[in-house]
Amino acid sequence: MKKHIPNAITCLNLFSGCIGIVYAFQGNLIYAGYAIIIAAIFDFFDGMTARLLKAYSDIGKELDSLADMVSFGVLPAVIVYQLFLLSPQISSVSPYLNFSAFLIAVFSALRLAKFNIDERQTENFIGLPTPANAMLIASLPIILERNIFLSSYILNSFSLFTFSLGMSVLLIAEVPLFSLKFKTLKLSDNLFRYILLFSGLILLVLLKFAAVPIIIFIYFLLSLLQSKLSK
Numbered sequence: 001m002k003k004h005i006p007n008a009i010t011c012l013n014l015f016s017g018c019i020g021i022v023y024a025f026q027g028n029l030i031y032a033g034y035a036i037i038i039a040a041i042f043d044f045f046d047g048m049t050a051r052l053l054k055a056y057s058d059i060g061k062e063l064d065s066l067a068d069m070v071s072f073g074v075l076p077a078v079i080v081y082q083l084f085l086l087s088p089q090i091s092s093v094s095p096y097l098n099f100s101a102f103l104i105a106v107f108s109a110l111r112l113a114k115f116n117i118d119e120r121q122t123e124n125f126i127g128l129p130t131p132a133n134a135m136l137i138a139s140l141p142i143i144l145e146r147n148i149f150l151s152s153y154i155l156n157s158f159s160l161f162t163f164s165l166g167m168s169v170l171l172i173a174e175v176p177l178f179s180l181k182f183k184t185l186k187l188s189d190n191l192f193r194y195i196l197l198f199s200g201l202i203l204l205v206l207l208k209f210a211a212v213p214i215i216i217f218i219y220f221l222l223s224l225l226q227s228k229l230s231k
Contacts, residue, residue: 007057011063020033020075040134043072073109079138088157192226
């Protein structure tokens with residue numbers, strides 16, 4: 001029975017993603033963002049549970065990718081599409097530009113497929129992980145609700161197009177990023193992970209969800225620094 005426990009948690013990830021898509025199409029982007037956060041929690045615990053129970057399986061690996069495609073690929077793309085619709089529409093341009101949001105879903109699929117066959121990514125990542133990208137997108141409607149003055153910058157068709165294109169490229173970019181998986185608790189083995197976790201917690205306390213884009217940026221900087229030092 002224990003081998004099915006991680007898969008059951010993965011299914012909860014998928015279930016959260018499906019519910020989030022419903023909320024997103026209903027225009028409730030806050031709840032859709034929360035669905036991504038809940039899915040990310042399940043995604044974290046299914047891997048942890050599989051390691052603790054030593055319940056690895058081929059179906060678990062495939063199921064995880066399929067669940068991530070919905071929760072961290074399709075759902076964030078739908079949220080960005082809805083943000084496009086909330087932006088001032090540009091005649092003869094917006095009807096086509098809005099669909100660029102779904103580049104995020106396409107490149108998330110490429111990212112996940114690449115991860116499954118790339119033997120370089122057993123310990124760390126190459127390219128932005130789909131959960132990190134999805135968490136960043138989940139923060140946007142929450143930031144908008146609490147910081148109205150940012151709406152003119154976020155709810156802009158060209159800004160959203162640039163954002164969609166940029167995040168899509170980062171998903172498959174040949175950029176080394178460290179994993180948050182702890183094999184030991186030694187400071188020397190996890191220095192950059194601890195820096196990210198503690199700085200992230202402080203920023204979340206101070207800035208709430210507005211901290212998420214900053215945390216992702218710090219993650220990139222620390223990963224690049226670690227990569228340079230390791231060389």
